[in-house]
Amino acid sequence: MINVDKIRADFPILKREINGKPLVYFDNAATSQTPQVVIDAIVDYYSNYNANIHRGVHTLSQEATDKYEEARIKIQHHFNAKHAYEIILTSGTTDSINRVASGFASLLNKGDEIIVSALEHHSNIVPWQMLCEKTGAILKVIPMLEDGSLDMKAYHNLVNEKTKLVFCNHVSNALGTVNPIEEIIETAHKFGAAVLIDGAQATPHIKPDVQALNVDFYVASAHKLCGPTGVGMLYGKQEWLEKLPPYQGGGEMIDTVTFEKTTYAGLPHKFEAGTPNICGGIAFGTAIDYMNAVGFDNIASYEDELLKYGTKELLKIEGLKIYGTTSEKTAVISFNVGEIHPYDIGVILDKLGVAVRTGHHCAQPIMDFYKIPGTVRASFSFYNTKEEIDIMITALKRAVAMLS
Known part of the structure; x- marks a missing residue:
């Protein structure tokens, strides 16, 4: 089992605020954060x-x-x-x-x-x-x-x-x-x-x-x-x-x-x-x-919970499309909302304290296959929480309302 509160205490950066908001770090596929022991x-x-x-x-x-x-x-x-x-x-x-x-x-x-x-x-x-x-x-x-x-x-x-x-x-x-x-x-x-x-x-x-x-x-x-x-x-x-x-x-x-x-x-x-x-x-x-020490079985099980929860909640947003829907996947959700450019969503999410990655993610042939300029990518780690996903969803709805 993951004791996420105990784990989060190991990562000093998770105590940061961004633009006056608690940091929600969902760019783990680009780089993970670093525990104090490292x-x-x-x-x-x-x-x-x-x-x-x-x-x-x-x-x-x-x-x-x-x-x-x-x-x-x-x-x-x-x-x-x-x-x-x-x-x-x-x-x-x-x-x-x-x-x-x-x-x-x-x-x-x-x-x-x-x-x-x-x-x-x-x-x-x-x-x-x-x-x-x-x-x-x-x-x-x-x-x-x-x-x-x-x-x-x-x-x-x-x-x-x-x-x-x-x-x-x-x-x-x-x-x-x-x-x-x-x-x-x-x-x-x-x-x-x-x-x-x-x-x-x-x-x-x-x-x-x-x-x-x-x-x-x-x-x-x-x-x-x-x-x-x-x-x-x-x-x-x-x-x-x-x-x-x-x-x-x-x-x-x-x-x-x-x-x-x-x-x-x-x-x-x-x-x-x-x-x-x-x-x-x-x-x-x-x-x-x-x-x-955390345990990879524990990590996989907990991150799968985050993936399923995040997928379910994101799909409630009208016009949102997820790219990469195979059942065999890790805790990454790549998505767009309607015709809104992913970069614009990413900028507003950052203003609200949520760090995601936008663009083609150094995988341009995939974006060409889907005929899109890029995606918003939220990638979760074992130190993330469902509450943080809720914060992202709220911020995303605000971004969509501003950009629509």
Whole structure:
């Protein structure tokens, strides 16, 4: 069970007022808020053991290294990776995807095919388009259906012996749709294709098991998981990480360097050039601990209550349309009201203390499918309440009255 009052006390920002109104924060799909324990971990690093990691013989360096590698192990256990060195710490989901795309530039040939879904964030579209431009590979798209789900029949027709890579988000950031990634992975593997799953939007709600999924690559960002911005992770099966060349050259990713030849370090350091976001990685581990203490089953159950309640109440508003109506979805409601532009609604809601996201949510192909400029997106987290949804509904009715 979720004790929401106790949980809300963990998040200092939820005590803020916006324009004289108590903050109602419904932009969790863009970034979650940060509990005090994670803030304390960041302060503790800079206050007590700020030093560069690995290879340092002095005490501060050793302490920082130990904490950083402890965080890697926490992330490994959370995602159930087989080895800690299969967890590459990055600056976030976008960085993780680009590392894989860069690596495959040396493995693809002209005429090879890669598949992406129509529900992707731009960060899981553009790197693959760039990869196709470099290699001559062909990008194919799994189409979407009116309810915001993927056309899986079309997917099965797209995959063939030429398919080398398949990319799909676990959960759509724009609609909240939970995609059938088990089926996507299993089908791709029948043809020998590798699969990358973008877990940025799934991991705040779902605890993925990368071994059970048998996925080749899984990527996520700490800031969606109550952690800091600027840090994330790339999980890759050992055999794939060893096939891919390094993403960047520099310190940390080397074994030996001479002017005649450089040899590269083993995993995970091969993909971690330069000084990392040390305190971010440590705080990522703290955030994982915090969310596991709350419990992902508890989170999923409570957020589903919020989703159902919010959906029911919003649909009482005349002219309101929800985009993404499949039953398999997380706590995201993307909607418009009549012909009112979503931006205008968002501005008025902010004046009334309610934070939502408006626009195409870096998923422009979805908006083009629905022939709309964008949506208002209310995304809930386990620290939100039904009372806050009521406040949003009241504010939304006022906005609609003003704009109609």
